[in-house]
Amino acid sequence: MSRSKALQYYIVSRLLLAPLQLLTIITIVFLLLRATPGDPADAILGGRAPEAAKEELRKQLGLNFPLWLQYLNYLGSILRFDLGTSLMSRGQNVWDIIGQYFPATVELAVCSMAVALIVGIAVGTLSASRPGTYFDVGGRLFGIITYALPMFWAGMLLQLIFSVQLGWFPNSNRFPPNLPAPTPVTGLYTIDSLLGGNLTQFFTSLHHLALPSLTLGILLSGIFERIVRVNLKQTLQADYVEAARARGIGENKILASHALKNALIPVITVLGLTFASLLGGAILTEVTFSWPGLANRLYQAIADRDYPTVQGVLVFFGAIVVSASILIDILNAYVDPRIRY
Numbered sequence: 001m002s003r004s005k006a007l008q009y010y011i012v013s014r015l016l017l018a019p020l021q022l023l024t025i026i027t028i029v030f031l032l033l034r035a036t037p038g039d040p041a042d043a044i045l046g047g048r049a050p051e052a053a054k055e056e057l058r059k060q061l062g063l064n065f066p067l068w069l070q071y072l073n074y075l076g077s078i079l080r081f082d083l084g085t086s087l088m089s090r091g092q093n094v095w096d097i098i099g100q101y102f103p104a105t106v107e108l109a110v111c112s113m114a115v116a117l118i119v120g121i122a123v124g125t126l127s128a129s130r131p132g133t134y135f136d137v138g139g140r141l142f143g144i145i146t147y148a149l150p151m152f153w154a155g156m157l158l159q160l161i162f163s164v165q166l167g168w169f170p171n172s173n174r175f176p177p178n179l180p181a182p183t184p185v186t187g188l189y190t191i192d193s194l195l196g197g198n199l200t201q202f203f204t205s206l207h208h209l210a211l212p213s214l215t216l217g218i219l220l221s222g223i224f225e226r227i228v229r230v231n232l233k234q235t236l237q238a239d240y241v242e243a244a245r246a247r248g249i250g251e252n253k254i255l256a257s258h259a260l261k262n263a264l265i266p267v268i269t270v271l272g273l274t275f276a277s278l279l280g281g282a283i284l285t286e287v288t289f290s291w292p293g294l295a296n297r298l299y300q301a302i303a304d305r306d307y308p309t310v311q312g313v314l315v316f317f318g319a320i321v322v323s324a325s326i327l328i329d330i331l332n333a334y335v336d337p338r339i340r341y
Contacts, residue, residue: 010333014326025318026078029311030071061087061307074311083312088304094312098294102316103187104174105293108213108285109278115217116274120224121264127225128232128263129255139229146222155215155288162211169211172290175204212289216282220274227270232263268332275324279317 058064062073077084083094127139163171175181175189182192182201190209193201235241236259244254279295286296294313301309 007333011330014329018322018326021322022315022319025322026075026315027071029314029318030074033307033310034067034070078315083315084308086301086309087306088301089306089309094309097297097309098313098316099187101292101294101297104189104291105282105286105295107188107190107209108216108291108293109282111209111213112216112220112282112285113274113278115214116220116224117267118221119218120221121228121267123221124225124228125232125255125260128229128236129251131233139225143222143225143229146219147226149219151216151219151284152288154219155212155285158211158215159289170208171211174208174292175201176208179204212285212291215289216278216285220278223270223274224267227266228263231266232259235259235263265332268328271324271328275321275328279321 055064062070065073083098086092086094086097089097123139123142127136127142130136159171162168170176182189182198182205183196185192185195189205190202193199193205236255238259241254241259245251282293283295283299285291286293287299290296294316298310298313298317300306301313
């Protein structure tokens with residue numbers, strides 16, 4: 001089988017596997033929510049509400065049906081792209097909640113991933129290109145520490161230092177509440193402010209975005225640092241690199257033109273796994289920095305026992321992770337001819 005046909009077969013197989021992955025996510029989310037203690041009726045009406053009122057509300061929400069019937073009803077809603085309505089936001093559609101809060105999460109996630117890639121690749125390259133030196137030891141320590149640090153602890157520590165003590169960055173919110181926010185076009189404040197030609201709003205948005213994205217990005221960069229360092233060290237010992245040295249090519253040119261390109265291929269694979277970690281870290285980051293994103297809204301919905309919102313947001317996040325995983329797998333298979341399908 002030719003490589004092009006094998007690649008097509010691989011793409012089709014990954015696409016066919018996606019619905020099963022998403023169904024697994026939907027099932028796990030549904031069962032976990034039903035297994036957690038608490039009653040949505042109590043959360044909505046309060047613990048002192050009459051039992052008859054609670055029972056009537058459970059009937060309205062469909063919680064009085066058997067579990068299997070609730071599951072089938074929910075699957076039917078998903079197939080109709082109906083994520084339901086929030087129990088706590090006055091009947092607001094879950095899709096509207098996603099549309100309202102997701103742009104803030106996208107902005108934070110994109111900036112954090114950019115920081116993670118830049119810092120991780122830079123530190124990993126510096127460490128691998130100078131084995132046995134302080135740079136190598138420092139790179140290893142950087143990878144271990146950033147990978148092990150709890151997000152919430154690091155976030156609060158950086159808030160204390162750079163927001164409270166030094167006053168360099170705001171400690172919460174996406175934009176000053178006393179100033180008009182950029183006119184919404186994409187929902188991304190940095191982009192919308194540029195589209196509106198308002199540089200003051202752009203730099204203000206960037207100022208608020210800096211500390212949360214740097215915190216999350218640096219903590220995720222340890223993953224890329226370790227991958228780049230290990231693979232670059234192996235690549236620098238490969239036969240074709242030794243042949244390049246024998247031809248008199250300088251180390252810097254070997255590193256930039258030969259070794260680094262091949263060492264970065266595994267980073268594409270890790271991107272898929274890191275993307276899931278990014279969404280998980282976004283929840284802690286948004287809560288820590290009071291960032292008004294979808295992950296923070298999910299946290300509030302969990303606290304309120306808002307079943308439809310929690311289910312809808314988690315399924316939405318799951319669909320994003322599955323889609324990103326498929327795209328990265330296909331991209332990795334396309335750029336790396338060593339992969340067998």
